[in-house]
Amino acid sequence: MVEGFYPTQAHYSSFVEECWKTLNYGSLIIEEWDGEFTVFQPDAGKTHYLNEMSVQILIYIENNAPAALSTADICDYLVKKFQLQTDTAFPKQINKTLRRFDELGLVKQIS
Amino acid sequence: MSENHRNKEIEPGKDSLLDKPAQARRRLLKKSAAIPVIMTLHSGAALARTSNIGTPIPDINAAATGGSSGDILCVHPDSSNGGPLGDGRYDLGTAPMVSGNYQDPDNLENQALECNTRGGIIISATAYTSLSGRGVLPDSSTL
Numbered sequence: 553m554v555e556g557f558y559p560t561q562a563h564y565s566s567f568v569e570e571c572w573k574t575l576n577y578g579s580l581i582i583e584e585w586d587g588e589f590t591v592f593q594p595d596a597g598k599t600h601y602l603n604e605m606s607v608q609i610l611i612y613i614e615n616n617a618p619a620a621l622s623t624a625d626i627c628d629y630l631v632k633k634f635q636l637q638t639d640t641a642f643p644k645q646i647n648k649t650l651r652r653f654d655e656l657g658l659v660k661q662i663s
Numbered sequence: 664m665s666e667n668h669r670n671k672e673i674e675p676g677k678d679s680l681l682d683k684p685a686q687a688r689r690r691l692l693k694k695s696a697a698i699p700v701i702m703t704l705h706s707g708a709a710l711a712r713t714s715n716i717g718t719p720i721p722d723i724n725a726a727a728t729g730g731s732s733g734d735i736l737c738v739h740p741d742s743s744n745g746g747p748l749g750d751g752r753y754d755l756g757t758a759p760m761v762s763g764n765y766q767d768p769d770n771l772e773n774q775a776l777e778c779n780t781r782g783g784i785i786i787s788a789t790a791y792t793s794l795s796g797r798g799v800l801p802d803s804s805t806l
Contacts, residue, residue: 590704599704606699636697649699656703 567647568627571620571662572654574613580658582607596657606649608633613659620662623647715745715794718752719784720775735771736788737762737778753784755794 581592589602591610602610612629613621627643630636653659720735738759740746745756762781767773778785 601700601702601704603700605697606701609699634697645698649701652701656701 568624568643569622570647570650571622572613572626572650572659573617573620573662574610575657575660577610577614577617577658580610591658593656593658598656600656600658605630605634609646609649610653610658623650626650715755715757716748716752717755717784717786717790717794720787735774735785736791737774737781737783738786738791739781739783761791 576595579594581594583590583592587604589604589607591600591602591607592598593600608630609626612626616625623643623646627646630646631638631642636642650659650661654661717738738755738761740753741756741758741760743756743758745754745759747753762778762783765774765777767777775785
């Protein structure tokens with residue numbers, strides 16, 4: 553994680569250090585539709601709509617496999633990738649997304 | 664992604680059918696790149712099942728527009744996945760059967776009684792056709 557990125561990191565230490573890995577990423581069928589993505593998940597028989605940032609989260613985690621990535625690592629990557637302004641609410645949003653991915657079986661949390 | 668998907672043509676006239684709120688929603692989603700978005704799409708099959716619902720005719724005469732036996736149908740809901748919903752409506756299921764050959768083909772009231780005796784429900788042929796025409800139910804002519 554990039555030091556100093558989160559000025560109030562201590563407040564988020566409960567979740568920014570949680571680590572994640574993809575789950576059956578290879579089975580996903582991902583189609584791009586002009587910057588938007590549909591992801592078919594054969595295991596669950598579900599189709600998801602993801603925007604660019606959500607897909608980048610999955611791809612980034614997968615590209616770093618077998619190592620797990622922390623929420624903070626993912627936030628750092630996204631801030632650089634999308635040239636975002638640093639925002640203390642951003643890690644919360646990313647964590648929420650990761651938890652949603654976890655519920656759907658797209659990623660799993662590594663304790 | 665294939666070029667077929669990327670360059671999928673919209674038939675002339677259909678573009679105008681896309682409602683403006685939907686277009687605005689798409690623009691909003693595309694502009695919301697600063698936050699991750701994930702939405703799980705509903706299964707089309709599940710939606711199709713819920714729309715396979717018919718209401719029995721309470722008044723035979725009201726459904727009889729021409730007096731012929733073709734105006735009403737005696738439908739037996741698919742027992743494996745259909746049946747009464749408890750509110751007067753019936754889920755016809757995926758493979759309902761339609762029975763005919765009434766003993767009194769010219770009398771709607773007698774047809775209704777016979778249908779009830781057989782354990783079926785009476786729905787208008789128009790209502791059934793509206794469902795089967797959308798591919799929800801088998802065509803009554805093939806049953």
